[in-house]
Amino acid sequence: MSRRWRVRWPLLVGWLVLPWPCAQAGSAVSVAPPAQVLQIDDSVLSPNRDARVRFLVLHYTAGDLPHSMDLLTSPQAQVSAHYLVPGHSPVQGGFRVFRLVPESERAWHAGNSHWQGSAQINAGSIGIEIVNIGYPPEDAGLPLEQRRWAPFTPQQMQAVGNLAREIVQRYRIAPDRVIGHSDIAPGRKVDPGPLFPWEWLYRMYAVGAWPDPATVAWYRHQHPWHGDIRFLQQALADYGYAVPVSGELDSATRDVVAAFQMHYRPADYAGIPDADTVARLEALLEQYRGRVRPEATAH
Structure with missing residues (x-):
């Protein structure tokens, strides 16, 4: 740095702080503004708004529960979901679902994806991962219709239905925005797969879209x-x-x-x-x- 700039720099800093109305002309010292208590009035709300959460995305984990939990909580994997639904639950009279990311925060579950003009699916969605292997690893190279898809358990689907219904109602998610990972990343992803009961979810829980x-x-x-x-x-x-x-x-x-x-x-x-x-x-x-x-x- 040249000597000329070393001399002028303090003057420049002084000039930057002078615009505060209480500062004295020619002074390099800024006077602190008076204490102020903000009163936020929310008695008048604009109707021109919607929820930040606009999509519900359903996945399968392609693994068992221990593998799924490790993957979704590993810092190295850099993948997560808001909820993880096991195949079975040890809870008597209920079903334990793991919340891995608060709904107020963004989970990293969608990846490179697109739906209805949005390419920022992670930022505007809730992600549910369902424990299911998908298909055996040796079937990976087969056409989709030749793979041996693993079924979901009835208790697991009931838990997914109850959870999805609560989320859809809470955020008023449109039926055509309840989607699978394969919908938002076709070709790259195939979950939750052809055995996921979309029609049943629609008819039993009023979740998602289905053609009449x-x-x-x-x-x-x-x-x-x-x-x-x-x-x-x-x-x-x-x-x-x-x-x-x-x-x-x-x-x-x-x-x-x-x-x-x-x-x-x-x-x-x-x-x-x-x-x-x-x-x-x-x-x-x-x-x-x-x-x-x-x-x-x-x-």
Whole structure:
């Protein structure tokens, strides 16, 4: 540093503190402001707001309880969730669920993900990890429909249902924002897998979205899909998925179709688009995204 700057620097600091109204002109000493007690008036609240928590994301842990607990609490792993639901509970007359991260804090469970225009899923979500191995390690290289998926336990699903219902009600999370890890990261993640009972969760606990059978039937018969891939891609994007709208049935699109099918049509989740898949998608867009029903096109 030059000598010129060593001389002028104290003058600059003095000048920076002078703007306080009580400081004397030409003085380098700032007078402390008088003590002030703030009175926050919240009697008038703006309706233009919503909860910071907008999504509920469900996962499986791909391991047993000890492995899952170690992973979700290890500083080196840098992954966590708000809740961990075991397969069984030793508690008589109840079910023990582990809260690993307070809901007021952000858990690191979503990773690189996207839903309905948001790429900051961790910042606006609650994450529930469910103890389940997913499938045997030797099945990892097989197509999704050939893997041997592990079932969830009834008591575990009851606990998930009760917990999810409380969270959804507490934050008023929209049904189409109750999602699986595979929905927000298709191809990269496949949990909670095709055996997760989304329809049961919807019917028993009023949690999540599910296509109405009558609405699906209308689209199947009155507005059938005729193979337009661009239409399919745009509909998936409108519902919330990150998918290229190119008109090409590429691997990224197949991954998204498989994720949608695992969630909303688990009887067949090979990632091959068909009329039933698109009818379910259009029904969901009408029910939850406000899409107006089109004119019937069937003859």
